[in-house]
Amino acid sequence: MQIANRLRTENRAEYLLYLWQVEDLIRAYGGDFDRLREAYLSRFDLPDDERRQTEQWYADLCDMMHAEGVMEKGHLQISRNVLQELCELHQRLLDSPNFPYYRGMYYKVLPYIVELRQKGGKTDEPELQTCFDALYGVLLLRLQHRPVSAATEQAVKDISTMLGQLSDYYLKDKKEPIDFG
Numbered sequence: 001m002q003i004a005n006r007l008r009t010e011n012r013a014e015y016l017l018y019l020w021q022v023e024d025l026i027r028a029y030g031g032d033f034d035r036l037r038e039a040y041l042s043r044f045d046l047p048d049d050e051r052r053q054t055e056q057w058y059a060d061l062c063d064m065m066h067a068e069g070v071m072e073k074g075h076l077q078i079s080r081n082v083l084q085e086l087c088e089l090h091q092r093l094l095d096s097p098n099f100p101y102y103r104g105m106y107y108k109v110l111p112y113i114v115e116l117r118q119k120g121g122k123t124d125e126p127e128l129q130t131c132f133d134a135l136y137g138v139l140l141l142r143l144q145h146r147p148v149s150a151a152t153e154q155a156v157k158d159i160s161t162m163l164g165q166l167s168d169y170y171l172k173d174k175k176e177p178i179d180f181g
């Protein structure tokens with residue numbers, strides 16, 4: 001929970017990837033909070049108050065995943081909301097003449113998006129969904145100690161750079177609204 005709270009305010013892109021990771025962790029325990037608490041959360045040495053808050057956070061997420069019908073696949077509404085906010089900001093940045101650097105990063109990443117969409121057949125999802133799917137897929141490969149090609153490494157680097165910049169703009173816009181001109 002501490003990680004989620006920190007990422008929520010410091011890096012929206014990493015926050016979304018973290019939420020997806022937690023969703024998969026909950027799925028790994030079959031959505032059974034008691035199993036999750038015993039086998040996973042019990043390993044962390046946390047002060048009592050922090051432990052209670054963390055357990056409540058995970059319990060709430062388990063309940064939400066069951067209620068929203070995303071225990072097998074899909075994402076929680078809170079995850080979809082984060083992605084939607086980023087998509088809206090992404091489009092405003094692309095539409096504005098004031099952000100040529102961001103637009104340049106996007107055009108550098110666009111061929112990867114097109115290629116990934118062709119391979120995955122998911123042409124109806126937002127482009128940023130494709131970007132996050134790519135990053136999350138590589139994260140899973142790395143966790144499994146599986147090889148990642150040099151071309152994929154380059155794509156992930158470029159996508160990460162763009163999403164990092166988008167996250168920075170998100171935080172700036174929340175602090176003081178950006179003038180999109």
